[in-house]
Amino acid sequence: MSIKQSLTQVQQRIDDAKRRYGRESDHVTLLAVSKTRSAEELQQAVQAGQHCFGENYLQEALDKIEALQQHALEWHFIGPIQSNKTRAIAESFQWVHSVDRLKIAQRLSEQRPPHLPPLNICLQVNVDNETSKSGCSLEALPELVAQVVTLPNLHLRGLMAIPQAQTEFEQQRHSFRRLRVVMRELQQQGYQLDTLSMGMSGDLEAAIAEGATIVRIGTDIFGSRKYSNTSEEK
Numbered sequence: 001m002s003i004k005q006s007l008t009q010v011q012q013r014i015d016d017a018k019r020r021y022g023r024e025s026d027h028v029t030l031l032a033v034s035k036t037r038s039a040e041e042l043q044q045a046v047q048a049g050q051h052c053f054g055e056n057y058l059q060e061a062l063d064k065i066e067a068l069q070q071h072a073l074e075w076h077f078i079g080p081i082q083s084n085k086t087r088a089i090a091e092s093f094q095w096v097h098s099v100d101r102l103k104i105a106q107r108l109s110e111q112r113p114p115h116l117p118p119l120n121i122c123l124q125v126n127v128d129n130e131t132s133k134s135g136c137s138l139e140a141l142p143e144l145v146a147q148v149v150t151l152p153n154l155h156l157r158g159l160m161a162i163p164q165a166q167t168e169f170e171q172q173r174h175s176f177r178r179l180r181v182v183m184r185e186l187q188q189q190g191y192q193l194d195t196l197s198m199g200m201s202g203d204l205e206a207a208i209a210e211g212a213t214i215v216r217i218g219t220d221i222f223g224s225r226k227y228s229n230t231s232e233e234k
């Protein structure tokens with residue numbers, strides 16, 4: 001199947017899930033996760049109308065941002081962030097979904113170039129409390145939110161999670177629901193949050209059922225990933 005056909009199919013799944021779960025009037029953004037994909041593959045997605053791309057590895061992302069700069073695309077950084085990478089991220093991306101500690105948020109704010117609008121931020125939450133995963137704990141989240149909203153060059157938009165992989169629909173929903181509930185609590189405390197970044201190829205329907213506003217899809221658009229050992233940070 002071509003990238004164009006896969007995109008159409010994924011968009012159809014999103015539309016079906018919105019209808020099934022009563023979310024017809026909500027906007028759900030399809031973020032094409034393009035880590036390890038070539039600029040040529042992204043170009044095919046752009047030609048099929050795709051506008052938002054998610055990248056995990058800084059150097060390969062910067063190469064693609066430059067190669068595709070004539071298209072004015074929207075770039076989202078979704079991978080783990082080391083502090084020596086924050087400047088380039090703050091300079092080249094419109095969104096960052098993987099902020100999970102104050103130090104990284106402070107650096108992104110300080111290093112955001114003044115001529116650019118505030119950087120859109122989602123805080124990554126370790127919803128299933130997995131020891132091996134990045135993400136802020138549910139317990140630490142309220143304090144992190146309170147600190148991040150004070151940073152001048154960031155715009156805190158919402159929360160992101162990568163739950164434990166589950167094949168059962170109800171179990172998938174369970175983790176996503178936890179993120180939805182904490183977001184609602186934060187909104188009730190007065191924080192103006194509008195984004196739930198959750199759902200990947202295997203669980204986008206469950207994420208939409210629980211209120212996702214951005215789904216991050218790689219495999220079901222571009223096919224399965226073949227990692228080479230030439231990319232950084234593997």
Ligand SMILES: *Cc1c(COP(=O)(O)O)cnc(C)c1O
Nearest residue numbers: 033078200201216217218219220
């Ligand atoms: C790779 C990745 C995705 C996409 O996952 P697929 O299962 O390929 O759709 C989504 N989110 C993050 C943070 C990722 O690293």
